[in-house]
Amino acid sequence: MTGSRAATRARIEADIIRIGRRQLAEVGAAALSLREVARELGMVSSAVYRYVESRDDLLTQLIIAAYDSLGEAAEAASERASDAGDLSRWVAVGDAIRTWALERPHEYLLLYGTPVPGYAAPDDTVSPGTRVSLALVGVVHDAARAGRLDDVAPFVSPVPAALAHDLGELSRLIDVDDDPARLAAVLFGWTQLFGHLSFELTSQTRGMVGDHGEFFRHAVTSSGRAIGLR
Amino acid sequence: MTGSRAATRARIEADIIRIGRRQLAEVGAAALSLREVARELGMVSSAVYRYVESRDDLLTQLIIAAYDSLGEAAEAASERASDAGDLSRWVAVGDAIRTWALERPHEYLLLYGTPVPGYAAPDDTVSPGTRVSLALVGVVHDAARAGRLDDVAPFVSPVPAALAHDLGELSRLIDVDDDPARLAAVLFGWTQLFGHLSFELTSQTRGMVGDHGEFFRHAVTSSGRAIGLR
DNA sequence: TGTACATCAGTGAACGCGCGTTCACTGATGTAC
DNA sequence: TGTACATCAGTGAACGCGCGTTCACTGATGTAC
Numbered sequence: 013m014t015g016s017r018a019a020t021r022a023r024i025e026a027d028i029i030r031i032g033r034r035q036l037a038e039v040g041a042a043a044l045s046l047r048e049v050a051r052e053l054g055m056v057s058s059a060v061y062r063y064v065e066s067r068d069d070l071l072t073q074l075i076i077a078a079y080d081s082l083g084e085a086a087e088a089a090s091e092r093a094s095d096a097g098d099l100s101r102w103v104a105v106g107d108a109i110r111t112w113a114l115e116r117p118h119e120y121l122l123l124y125g126t127p128v129p130g131y132a133a134p135d136d137t138v139s140p141g142t143r144v145s146l147a148l149v150g151v152v153h154d155a156a157r158a159g160r161l162d163d164v165a166p167f168v169s170p171v172p173a174a175l176a177h178d179l180g181e182l183s184r185l186i187d188v189d190d191d192p193a194r195l196a197a198v199l200f201g202w203t204q205l206f207g208h209l210s211f212e213l214t215s216q217t218r219g220m221v222g223d224h225g226e227f228f229r230h231a232v233t234s235s236g237r238a239i240g241l242r
Numbered sequence: 243m244t245g246s247r248a249a250t251r252a253r254i255e256a257d258i259i260r261i262g263r264r265q266l267a268e269v270g271a272a273a274l275s276l277r278e279v280a281r282e283l284g285m286v287s288s289a290v291y292r293y294v295e296s297r298d299d300l301l302t303q304l305i306i307a308a309y310d311s312l313g314e315a316a317e318a319a320s321e322r323a324s325d326a327g328d329l330s331r332w333v334a335v336g337d338a339i340r341t342w343a344l345e346r347p348h349e350y351l352l353l354y355g356t357p358v359p360g361y362a363a364p365d366d367t368v369s370p371g372t373r374v375s376l377a378l379v380g381v382v383h384d385a386a387r388a389g390r391l392d393d394v395a396p397f398v399s400p401v402p403a404a405l406a407h408d409l410g411e412l413s414r415l416i417d418v419d420d421d422p423a424r425l426a427a428v429l430f431g432w433t434q435l436f437g438h439l440s441f442e443l444t445s446q447t448r449g450m451v452g453d454h455g456e457f458f459r460h461a462v463t464s465s466g467r468a469i470g471l472r
Numbered sequence: 473t474g475t476a477c478a479t480c481a482g483t484g485a486a487c488g489c490g491c492g493t494t495c496a497c498t499g500a501t502g503t504a505c
Numbered sequence: 506t507g508t509a510c511a512t513c514a515g516t517g518a519a520c521g522c523g524c525g526t527t528c529a530c531t532g533a534t535g536t537a538c
Contacts, residue, residue: 016501016502017501017502017512017513017514020514021513021514024514039359040356040359042272042359043359043360045490045491045492046491046492046493047490047491047492048490048491055514055515055516056515056516056517057491057492057493058493058494058495058515058516058517058518059514059515059516061492061493061494062513062514062515063514066492066493067491067492067493121356124440124444124446125355125356125444126270126351126355126356126444127444129269129270129272129273130273138449165395165397165468167395167464167467167468168460168464171460172456172459172460174453174456175453175456175457175460177452178451178452178453178456178457181449181450182450196460196464199450199451199457200434200461200464203434203437203438203441203447203461204430204433204434204437205437206437206440206441206446207433207434207435207436207437207438207440207441208433208437210354210436210437210440211433211436211437214354214355214356214357216354216436217433219368219411220411220412220429221408221429222407222408223404223405223408226402226404226405226408227405227408227429229402230398230401230402230405230426231430231433234397234398234426234430235430237397238395238397238468246534246535247479247480247481247534247535250481251480251481254481275523275524275525276524276525276526277523277524277525278523278524285481285482285483286482286483286484287524287525287526288482288483288484288485288526288527288528289481289482289483291525291526291527292480292481292482293481296525296526297524297525297526
């Protein structure tokens with residue numbers, strides 16, 4: 013009476029992810045426990061092995077789910093702000109990332125923090141991870157295609173030759189502008205954004221910064237300006 | 243015949259820190275184990291309680307030791323480069339921080355990564371943590387006092403009023419220049435530096451950046467220029 | 473200089489905990505004819 | 506539509522692991538007189 017076997021299975025699989033995320037939120041990735049998942053599912057511990065291959069398998073699924081959720085949040089913000097100026101749009105995406113992170117710090121740290129001891133992320137994990145970055149870069153891409161970019165800030169020049177060469181990958185994503193200084197500025201903005209978040213989430217800035225939202229927004233605005241967004 | 247009681251005790255206390263750091267290096271903070279420390283010490287597990295109050299106590303000592311070691315490395319680099327230009331000196335300190343981090347990634351992540359589950363860092367931990375930051379800021383401080391600062395890059399302006407107000411703490415450290423834009427630029431450089439390192443250590447940049455050293459050095463150079471160092 | 477006592481270092485056994493994973497099993501749900 | 510068989514979901518017991526921490530103890534090192 014609980015529906016067809018396939019439907020029940022799908023429901024339970026979704027439940028497991030949901031419970032896993034809740035556990036992540038409460039105790040963090042290192043303390044994620046299959047036995048606890050089973051308990052919350054109302055099953056005996058061995059039963060969850062019908063749904064999940066191992067603890068590492070569950071972690072992988074959770075990482076993918078988290079990347080997707082974050083990527084979606086970023087993309088949605090980008091779309092919502094597609095009529096605003098490029099700089100506001102850049103900030104909007106950054107803000108969405110921050111909001112997502114603050115709502116689930118442990119999930120953020122699962123993606124961008126210390127690797128979980130004894131766990132090696134498989135390759136399935138890489139492609140969902142690029143979604144956020146693509147959302148950010150997409151803003152620059154659109155601005156470049158529309159010819160709305162100001163000059164890149166002079167302080168990133170000159171870009172050392174070896175580095176300029178390395179920027180090829182990113183150049184394919186932005187697609188229009190392949191000025192190495194611009195590419196470097198985008199990369200800097202990107203690392204700075206996540207650097208800020210990691211600092212905020214691990215309280216490194218305690219005592220130094222009062223209003224983290226204001227600080228973050230200003231940092232992202234500044235990096236956007238340096239890139240040449242307006 | 244192993245020396246006076248006090249000397250033996252001092253030696254074993256130092257051994258414990260040394261073993262703890264090695265364990266950190268090999269398995270990370272989450273897997274740090276008092277029983278394993280005892281084993282390597284050639285003692286029975288309960289014996290280490292003569293030297294250490296608890297696992298958390300050992301973690302705290304290790305954190306303090308790591309902060310001190312990192313702070314020392316940064317200060318030494320700053321001193322070594324005190325005759326170079328301000329910008330080179332800034333980069334030298336950044337490079338020293340990176341070198342330290344790459345040599346002991348787990349220790350770096352203990353300080354700047356995901357908080358260890360179930361462990362709350364006590365206050366003894368805060369003051370040694372500021373040493374690195376002071377070394378970095380000191381470079382700007384010296385340049386400011388000597389009147390060798392260029393204009394701060396325009397892209398950080400205008401600084402929102404609420405944020406400008408928050409920067410008071412940092413202003414006391416830099417001491418000479420209290421232009422909010424400059425303070426913001428320093429703060430950005432600081433978070434960007436650690437953001438880069440965290441990305442590098444957790445392999446977030448894989449595929450995107452080839453030569454991380456080059457990338458890092460350019461990023462730090464750029465942030466230094468933005469601050470107005472030359 | 474020698475003795476009596478106090479402090480300290482290290483032992484060994486134990487408590488209680490939670491974990492991931494395997495395995496043989498029962499009973500229910502689905503499928504083929 | 507009914508029956509025979511195969512698949513699947515969940516059970517319960519068990520294995521083996523390592524952990525932090527406590528406690529009563531023995532024997533060695535230091536201290537006071």
